Amino acid sequence: MTTLTDVAKRANVSKxxxxxxxxxxxxxxxxxxxxVFAAMRExxxxxxxxAKALVNNRTQIIKLFILEDMDTTEPYYMNLLAGISKxxxxxQYSLQLVTEHNFDxxxxxxxxxxxxxxxxxxxxxxxxxxxxxxxxxxLELDYCDTNNTLGTQMATEYAIKQGYDQIEFIGINVxxxxxxxREAGYLxxxxxxxxxxxxxxxxxxxxxxxxxxxxxxxTLKTNTCYVCASDRLAFGIEKGLTIFNAxxxxxxxxxxxxGVFLNQVATPKLTxxxxxxxxxxxxxxxxxxxxxxxxxxxxxxxxxxxxxxxxGSTRNDQL
Amino acid sequence: MTTLTDVAKRANVSKxxxxxxxxxxxxxxxxxxxxVFAAMRExxxxxxxxAKALVNNRTQIIKLFILEDMDTTEPYYMNLLAGISKxxxxxQYSLQLVTEHNFDxxxxxxxxxxxxxxxxxxxxxxxxxxxxxxxxxxLELDYCDTNNTLGTQMATEYAIKQGYDQIEFIGINVxxxxxxxREAGYLxxxxxxxxxxxxxxxxxxxxxxxxxxxxxxxTLKTNTCYVCASDRLAFGIEKGLTIFNAxxxxxxxxxxxxGVFLNQVATPKLTxxxxxxxxxxxxxxxxxxxxxxxxxxxxxxxxxxxxxxxxGSTRNDQL
DNA sequence: TTGTACGCGTTATCAA
DNA sequence: TTGATAACGCGTACAA
Numbered sequence: 001m002t003t004l005t006d007v008a009k010r011a012n013v014s015k016x017x018x019x020x021x022x023x024x025x026x027x028x029x030x031x032x033x034x035x036v037f038a039a040m041r042e043x044x045x046x047x048x049x050x051a052k053a054l055v056n057n058r059t060q061i062i063k064l065f066i067l068e069d070m071d072t073t074e075p076y077y078m079n080l081l082a083g084i085s086k087x088x089x090x091x092q093y094s095l096q097l098v099t100e101h102n103f104d105x106x107x108x109x110x111x112x113x114x115x116x117x118x119x120x121x122x123x124x125x126x127x128x129x130x131x132x133x134x135x136x137x138x139l140e141l142d143y144c145d146t147n148n149t150l151g152t153q154m155a156t157e158y159a160i161k162q163g164y165d166q167i168e169f170i171g172i173n174v175x176x177x178x179x180x181x182r183e184a185g186y187l188x189x190x191x192x193x194x195x196x197x198x199x200x201x202x203x204x205x206x207x208x209x210x211x212x213x214x215x216x217x218x219t220l221k222t223n224t225c226y227v228c229a230s231d232r233l234a235f236g237i238e239k240g241l242t243i244f245n246a247x248x249x250x251x252x253x254x255x256x257x258x259g260v261f262l263n264q265v266a267t268p269k270l271t272x273x274x275x276x277x278x279x280x281x282x283x284x285x286x287x288x289x290x291x292x293x294x295x296x297x298x299x300x301x302x303x304x305x306x307x308x309x310x311x312g313s314t315r316n317d318q319l
Numbered sequence: 320m321t322t323l324t325d326v327a328k329r330a331n332v333s334k335x336x337x338x339x340x341x342x343x344x345x346x347x348x349x350x351x352x353x354x355v356f357a358a359m360r361e362x363x364x365x366x367x368x369x370a371k372a373l374v375n376n377r378t379q380i381i382k383l384f385i386l387e388d389m390d391t392t393e394p395y396y397m398n399l400l401a402g403i404s405k406x407x408x409x410x411q412y413s414l415q416l417v418t419e420h421n422f423d424x425x426x427x428x429x430x431x432x433x434x435x436x437x438x439x440x441x442x443x444x445x446x447x448x449x450x451x452x453x454x455x456x457x458l459e460l461d462y463c464d465t466n467n468t469l470g471t472q473m474a475t476e477y478a479i480k481q482g483y484d485q486i487e488f489i490g491i492n493v494x495x496x497x498x499x500x501r502e503a504g505y506l507x508x509x510x511x512x513x514x515x516x517x518x519x520x521x522x523x524x525x526x527x528x529x530x531x532x533x534x535x536x537x538t539l540k541t542n543t544c545y546v547c548a549s550d551r552l553a554f555g556i557e558k559g560l561t562i563f564n565a566x567x568x569x570x571x572x573x574x575x576x577x578g579v580f581l582n583q584v585a586t587p588k589l590t591x592x593x594x595x596x597x598x599x600x601x602x603x604x605x606x607x608x609x610x611x612x613x614x615x616x617x618x619x620x621x622x623x624x625x626x627x628x629x630x631g632s633t634r635n636d637q638l
Numbered sequence: 639t640t641g642t643a644c645g646c647g648t649t650a651t652c653a654a
Numbered sequence: 655t656t657g658a659t660a661a662c663g664c665g666t667a668c669a670a
Contacts, residue, residue, distance in 0.1 A: 001376075003647055014657045019649060029655065046426060050372035050379070051647035054662050057320075059368060061413050070401065075394045075580060082389060085416035089423050094380050094413040097404035101597070106411060107365060206584055232584075239586055261394060262584065265525055265551075267558055278420070322663055333641045338665060348639065370663035373646050 002043040010039035049092045061108040062088055062288065065098045068115030075261035076277065080134065083281020084112060091289055110288045117176065130291040134284050136177040144283045147303040148178050151273040152185030154308045155227045155255040160193055162315045164225035164253050170209060170237060171229045173201035182229045182257065206236030213240025225253030225314065231262040234270050238313060254313040268312025276304050321362040330358035368411045380427040381407055381607065384417045387434030394580035395596065399453065402600020403431060410608055429607045436495065449610040453603050455496040461610065463602045466622040467497050470592040471504030473627045474546045474574040479512055481634045483544035483572050489528060489556060490548045492520035501548045501576065525555030532559025544572030550581040553589050557632060573632040587631025595623050
């Protein structure tokens, strides 16, 4: 294993110069810098993370809190994790998962928290390291999320453009910001077009949406499009409609929200507001690293733009 | 932050004694041990992972290679990760994900590899740290996996017991050990009962299984049970049968394999061979940590027993 | 059984 | 702009 000292000898400088080349390159003459770089390359130098962590009083560890019951949101997370991990890796950080299974102790340099409900606010505030949330909040905490309002606006506008007569919103009955934002997007678009609104809410389980369709089939009007707050609900709506052999997308349209996995296995595939989950992971990590670097200074919020992924559950050209 | 030295002072011993209490407790008198423990508790001592890593020439990092395309297997992995992470946490290890997105460099103490195909064998062998695979292999590499053969035996026996006349296997057309083992379980059970066997194979996509049913509907015999090598295929079979309003489970039975997510969203819910994914994660990590501890010594294999999760896609009492 | 001295690889401080 | 030194917290080797 090559160390700083090895590189220093090879380049005929002190090890401090090598260290500076890495951490404060502006303090070193270009000439020296070049020969140090050369030495590092020749010796295939890799900094020792542990030594660095020790002297900086850091752990090089980020904890990821997953506060929601994992079974309900699973398909989602691997992409997030991949994004986070990619970004953390760049600065030699590694990851510890904290779930319901191991609410453990042990140091870290910062936290990424997903699935926060407002009841978590209190203990979150007591964390002694920088925190970045994945998911909207209205508590002045730094976060990254999809632009939820924009997402449902895109969905609603698309439904309108495709000529559906009624456009109804199938929401999740939680009192959380992401849901308010999604409903707001729907309401704004509808009001802009002076269309009447209708919102139904269920817990985020496909069978509840399916049962709603089953029990209300007689009263449903054709040429309705359901804009849903999640793919789970959209999936349930689609299954419900399929039971009655409803014509999708001709007589009923369905648009989901998430765009991870479930939209793909549905038949027909769901048109859905696709969240840029991987990029959100990258951004979360990026924001947290910056925050750590700046001694916990607030980093504000970051809202990424979703894309509307067109599937077979909506008409895709105007009548 | 309390250090070894702080604890030592409080307990009126040298810091080496404290260190020994942690790493070689058998070398310390009970009396001293007690007072050291007391001091650690009072001062809320937490070992400094970086310092430990530095002196031991370790990184306290485990890399998790996910070799398959993440989109195809997603729902699966979070449970695995949770299990791995829980076990690693106990010994202050943290995790780095290596996926198609970041095939990065950087040291670690060991590897967990999932989704290995036989073509990966060569470069895997060149890894310079202990490796444990998640998933069967026949290359003498240490691994943890579900007992795949037992799983399909359980499924097949159950189908027989429920009185289905034909029992056919829907396999994945990959030449990998886990698939051979699953097919073997089916074949063994069928032969034990002197029943005729039938195997179909598809890539692991639900729509392929669905299309199979669609195109062969006319020739299908009622009272057939499909034992599938994955929930994806089972899900496709079920969708295909549903198109024709086939009566499930009365006229057709379906049994999947995996038991993560997809079986839950299917209607009716799939009877499936449920893999103990979380526990497999724990075992993988456990095995790897032991292997690291024993200087890379081979740890053999570990096969955990799956459970048959009964859903609505099979009859659940004998005719 | 317990303690002392030293080194692990890095960075900050201060002096040159 | 560069270098010498000390320090981070812990574990090994050796001495007591």
